[in-house]
Amino acid sequence: MTSTIHDIGYRHYDGPRLGRAYVLRSLFVHNLRAAFGLGRPIKSKVMPFLLFGAMLLPAVGSVAALALTKEPGALIRYSAYAVFLQPLVAIFLAAQSPVIASREMRFNVVPLYFSRPLGRFDYVLAKYGAFATALFILLATPVTLLYAGALATREPRQPNPGEAPPPQLPGIGEHTVHYLEGLAGCVLFALVLGGLGLVVAAFTPRRGFGVASVIAVYLVSLTVVTIVQGIAESQSKYTISGWAGLFTPFYLVDGVQVRLFGAETSTPQPPPGPFGGVVFAAACAALIVAAVGILYARFRKAGLR
Amino acid sequence: MPIIATQGLTMRFPGVTALDALTVSVEPGVVGLVGANGAGKSTLIKILLGLLPPTSGQAAVLGLDIVRDGGRIRERVGYMPEHDCLPPDMPATEFVVHMARMSGLPATAARERAADTLRHVGLYEERYRPIGGYSTGMRQRVKLAQALVHDPQLVFLDEPTNGLDPAGRDEMLGLIRRIGAEFGISVLVTSHLLGELERICDHVVIIDGGRLLRSQAVASFTEASGVLVVEVDEGTEKLGMRLAQTGLRVRPEGRFLLVDIAGESTFDAIRDAVAEMDLCLIRMEQRRHHIEEVFTT
Numbered sequence: 170m171t172s173t174i175h176d177i178g179y180r181h182y183d184g185p186r187l188g189r190a191y192v193l194r195s196l197f198v199h200n201l202r203a204a205f206g207l208g209r210p211i212k213s214k215v216m217p218f219l220l221f222g223a224m225l226l227p228a229v230g231s232v233a234a235l236a237l238t239k240e241p242g243a244l245i246r247y248s249a250y251a252v253f254l255q256p257l258v259a260i261f262l263a264a265q266s267p268v269i270a271s272r273e274m275r276f277n278v279v280p281l282y283f284s285r286p287l288g289r290f291d292y293v294l295a296k297y298g299a300f301a302t303a304l305f306i307l308l309a310t311p312v313t314l315l316y317a318g319a320l321a322t323r324e325p326r327q328p329n330p331g332e333a334p335p336p337q338l339p340g341i342g343e344h345t346v347h348y349l350e351g352l353a354g355c356v357l358f359a360l361v362l363g364g365l366g367l368v369v370a371a372f373t374p375r376r377g378f379g380v381a382s383v384i385a386v387y388l389v390s391l392t393v394v395t396i397v398q399g400i401a402e403s404q405s406k407y408t409i410s411g412w413a414g415l416f417t418p419f420y421l422v423d424g425v426q427v428r429l430f431g432a433e434t435s436t437p438q439p440p441p442g443p444f445g446g447v448v449f450a451a452a453c454a455a456l457i458v459a460a461v462g463i464l465y466a467r468f469r470k471a472g473l474r
Numbered sequence: 475m476p477i478i479a480t481q482g483l484t485m486r487f488p489g490v491t492a493l494d495a496l497t498v499s500v501e502p503g504v505v506g507l508v509g510a511n512g513a514g515k516s517t518l519i520k521i522l523l524g525l526l527p528p529t530s531g532q533a534a535v536l537g538l539d540i541v542r543d544g545g546r547i548r549e550r551v552g553y554m555p556e557h558d559c560l561p562p563d564m565p566a567t568e569f570v571v572h573m574a575r576m577s578g579l580p581a582t583a584a585r586e587r588a589a590d591t592l593r594h595v596g597l598y599e600e601r602y603r604p605i606g607g608y609s610t611g612m613r614q615r616v617k618l619a620q621a622l623v624h625d626p627q628l629v630f631l632d633e634p635t636n637g638l639d640p641a642g643r644d645e646m647l648g649l650i651r652r653i654g655a656e657f658g659i660s661v662l663v664t665s666h667l668l669g670e671l672e673r674i675c676d677h678v679v680i681i682d683g684g685r686l687l688r689s690q691a692v693a694s695f696t697e698a699s700g701v702l703v704v705e706v707d708e709g710t711e712k713l714g715m716r717l718a719q720t721g722l723r724v725r726p727e728g729r730f731l732l733v734d735i736a737g738e739s740t741f742d743a744i745r746d747a748v749a750e751m752d753l754c755l756i757r758m759e760q761r762r763h764h765i766e767e768v769f770t771t
Contacts, residue, residue: 182625184579184583186577186579209564286548286577
């Protein structure tokens, strides 16, 4: 039998055509994979995986230190992890926002989506959801590692003779509560940072500019806030210092963690009292809603080219 | 049932009227949409896809209203844009599979259809390489494949021959003819080159400045005209004068003489004149219309 390929001509498709949920899910997965460079050439994978690995290192070190010293303080606080490692998170944000937000715009792929049944709002939701999920994976994986390390290290250190009893490790229940609060913080970080990154990148279609502008927004906001806080604290105006955190993304989310999730602060000054927490939370919500609105308008325009 | 029907369709942008009360109706088949650059072709396609709401007027595609049933129209049509629209870092096969899923095809079906469609448009081994390294001809094929992958009833092809060399152009035109004839998919294809569409379309719609100039079957554009083309080896001028004396309307065109046909006798008069003057007659044929004449007259 010969192995010729027979041209059997054009065949029509009469199988199922799935609805909105399937298309939305497919697009979500497509973008989530793109955020880590999966399904793309090797060089697209280098940056995200390098950063992902770097994000894990401090958590691994912290767990190792806890296992060796049995000092509860050796474990990095769940809620503080993102704030401590914010330069790495910011680089991931800057490097990958353009992949999600501006790549399809730059190469004019958007009209191909909108000439299909997919709605514009669904398109934005899938993109935003996928990128926030990617950021959540980046932030929550090391936090989960910390939690696993804490659960594995249960035995307190044996006291040396004549020494006072060593500090007790917190109980599993307490750890679990803090871990869940930490995850809630990760969700908020992912949504706020993702929205910010996508909006900035969506207005800078060239990839290089996109990376630079996301980094610039992060650095400028952080620097300005740090200066304002420095001046305010030197004059003992701690309330002003607390409010200043509203204007840089990591402090903004940390303010919510401190005032609403009961975390310890990881910033120079948290917002004042419960009212500050509510205002910070409202600011986060406003930022998320605004990001969806702006992205919708931006992609709508791109879809008409 | 017409595949496309518009009624007083008008689209105004600030400062520009892209479509001006366009009323046209076309039947299934390969339909050419012709007009100069800026005549409103791409705008019309975007309105028919339900992406742009028209300023006024109505339109239906496959019997579905563009305003109410935009989503259902987009399930049944394919669209190949004029501009480049492919991500350079994805292989064609991945990209076409993704686009099939965006049209709701389940994963396995999407893979099969993508492979089939890429084969039909003539992309083989190269489909596993990233699109960034493709020639213009290959890119046009990928663009066409993504428009066909979900087996639409109608495809909109916006300037599919743009940027192709003569051989690539011929292949693309052949492919479009096959889509209409063998695949059984209706086609609306735009071009600013009439000659191209004359070869592959059943019906041509000509718009100019957003207005309808003509809408008719290609056969009727190219039917025989009332002019005879006469070519003789030499003595063209003398023959012309002789024919004019016999009362025929004659005008020279290059090496030919164009003679208006006044009736059966015109043919005999030319034959007799040529024979009497002992000239060598090379051709005498009835000239056919070209679509281009729509613009020149």
